[in-house]
Amino acid sequence: xxxxxxxxxxxxxxxxxxxxxxxxxxxxxxxxxxxxxxxxxxxxxxxxxxxxxxxxxxxxxxxxxxxxxxxxxxxxxxxxxxxxxxxxxxxxxxxxxxxxxxxxxxxxxxxxxxxxxxxxxxxxxxxxxxxxxxxxxxxxxxxxxxxxxxxxxxxxxxxxxxxxxxxxxxxxxxxxxxxxxxxxxxxxxxxxxxxxxxxxxxxxxxxxxxxxxxxxxxxxxxxxxxxxxxxxxxxxxxxxxxxxxxxxxxxxxxxxxxxxxxxxxxxxxxxxxxxxxxxxxxxxxxxxxxxxxxxxxxxxxxxxxxxxxxxxxxxxxxxxxxxxxxxxxxxxxxxxxxxxxxxxxxxxxxxxxxxxxxxxxxxxxxxxxxxxxxxxxxxxxxxxxxx
Numbered sequence: 162x163x164x165x166x167x168x169x170x171x172x173x174x175x176x177x178x179x180x181x182x183x184x185x186x187x188x189x190x191x192x193x194x195x196x197x198x199x200x201x202x203x204x205x206x207x208x209x210x211x212x213x214x215x216x217x218x219x220x221x222x223x224x225x226x227x228x229x230x231x232x233x234x235x236x237x238x239x240x241x242x243x244x245x246x247x248x249x250x251x252x253x254x255x256x257x258x259x260x261x262x263x264x265x266x267x268x269x270x271x272x273x274x275x276x277x278x279x280x281x282x283x284x285x286x287x288x289x290x291x292x293x294x295x296x297x298x299x300x301x302x303x304x305x306x307x308x309x310x311x312x313x314x315x316x317x318x319x320x321x322x323x324x325x326x327x328x329x330x331x332x333x334x335x336x337x338x339x340x341x342x343x344x345x346x347x348x349x350x351x352x353x354x355x356x357x358x359x360x361x362x363x364x365x366x367x368x369x370x371x372x373x374x375x376x377x378x379x380x381x382x383x384x385x386x387x388x389x390x391x392x393x394x395x396x397x398x399x400x401x402x403x404x405x406x407x408x409x410x411x412x413x414x415x416x417x418x419x420x421x422x423x424x425x426x427x428x429x430x431x432x433x434x435x436x437x438x439x440x441x442x443x444x445x446x447x448x449x450x451x452x453x454x455x456x457x458x459x460x461x462x463x464x465x466x467x468x469x470x471x472x473x474x475x476x477x478x479x480x481x482x483x484x485x486x487x488x489x490x491x492x493x494x495x496x497x498x499x500x501x502x503x504x505x506x507x508x509x510x511x512x513x514x515x516x517x518x519x520x521x522x523x524x525x526x527x528x529x530x531x532x533x534x535x536x537x538x539x540x541x542x543x544x545x546x547x548x
Contacts, residue, residue: 203518206531211303212514213260213536215434216383216405216472219314239282242289250293253312256477256511260297260306260313260536262340262404264381267323276323280336283316296337300544317404319384320345327365327372334376339547340404342381343369344389352389355416359386367396374398377548382426383416383472390422400430400542405472407441408459411452414440420463427464430545432538434472435460437508441474450507454520457534466530470539471517479509 220238238245263283267276287294295306297313306313317340324330324341333341343366346354351366353359362370370393373380381402382390394401403426409417418426418433426433435456436442443452460469507516514535521531 197512197516199515199519200522202528203515203522206522206528207257207514207518207535210532211260211307211536211540212258212471213262213539214258214471214473214514215262215315215402215432215539216264216436216474217258217261218263218265218476219261220476220478239286242286245286245290250290252511253477254293254310257514258312258477260303260315262315262317262472264317264319264340264342264404266345267318267320269322272320272322273325273329276318276333276338277336279318280316280333280338283314284337287314298337298339299547300540303540315339317341317379317381319381320349321351321369322349324351324369327368330369330372330376330378334378338378339543340379340381340402341373342383342404343385343393345384352392353386354384354389355386357386359388361388362392362396366392370396377546379543379546387419387422390418391425394422394425394429397429399546400432401426402431402539402542403433403472405434405436405474407435407456411455411459412441412443414444417441423460423463423468427468430542432468432470432542433460434470434539436472436474437504437513438474439505442505448505450505450516450520453505453508453517454524457521458524461530466526466533467538467541469534471514471535473504473508473513475504475509477511479504 265279267279284296287296293311295302295309295311295313297303297306297315302313305311316337318338319342321341321343323333343351343362344354346356348354348357350363351369352362366389370380374397377399379402380393380397380399381404382393383403383405385393403418407414407417408423409419411417423433435453437450437453439448442448442456457469460466507513507520518531518535521534526534
């Protein structure tokens with residue numbers, strides 16, 4: 162299939178076989194370890210859609226550069242890939258998440274060296290399990306992995322401190338990186354994070370945006386400050402992504418995006434991935450999956466359903482199941498907010514894409530639009546970015 166035709170097909174794949182309203186109220190218990198029932202329509206939609214989680218670190222705690230709980234040692238899947246078992250693989254396959262954008266951290270002490278180590282380690286893991294995993298390097302890989310029932314890994318970083326000069330962008334693209342946030346929470350040589358007084362893109366940052374456009378690496382503004390983001394929307398010649406954030410109109414958390422920013426994002430052809438992290442969903446309790454769905458609705462009404470997707474900002478199992486030491490480390494991204502207590506019921510487990518799909522069905526989205534939200538929108542945007 163030619164690339165252009167694939168992009169058109171995948172963006173609306175979920176609706177391809179349904180030309181009239183589809184009503185099926187049969188319920189099935191899909192998973193042996195859960196009593197949750199899902200409708201046949203939901204199951205069918207998830208299984209035939211391309212499902213992308215545009216920010217999921219795969220498995221926090223199973224890799225050597227994170228803090229393990231000393232009372233509960235974890236396997237180091239990078240250094241000992243044989244410890245990733247058939248049972249582990251089955252859990253990822255059962256999730257029906259076809260593609261994980263890992264969004265790893267580069268660190269601040271030696272980001273260039275550490276970023277190269279992370280890419281090398283992921284390549285080693287994927288190569289070891291090449292029958293079941295695929296490093297996603299171009300848009301055609303989406304059709305390939307879906308057809309062969311492989312799990313796709315998009316290599317990206319939450320920050321760009323490893324770009325010491327613009328020439329580094331092409332080097333990391335050649336090593337497999339396909340997405341990069343410009344900044345994390347605080348200022349770097351490129352621009353400002355959301356925790357800073359934001360002065361916008363630096364001269365070097367302007368060059369980085371141009372170089373990422375030329376190279377075909379996706380720009381991610383999830384943790385960037387508002388002026389840095391607006392500068393990027395104005396200068397980028399390719400779609401810009403917010404892989405994991407929510408709507409400021411529904412929750413005033415400073416990492417969420419204003420309506421103005423979402424409109425600028427959509428004008429580039431970009432997509433925002435909605436998260437289920439509590440602080441980014443609603444400023445007060447109680448919180449349910451319905452509050453998360455409100456963010457999907459807000460983007461769809463504001464700029465169109467073509468500009469919203471999923472960026473859960475959790476690993477397969479969620480923050481609440483992390484070892485205590487690692488969970489404390491994850492809180493640093495929220496200024497050690499002691500009110501933090503994980504994700505929202507229904508979105509805090511490996512089968513969350515089924516719960517999300519049932520929610521979208523309740524909200525009266527069409528099958529075609531649900532397919533776009535589950536992954537078609539991000540696939541379309543990435544196809545317009547990657548070279």
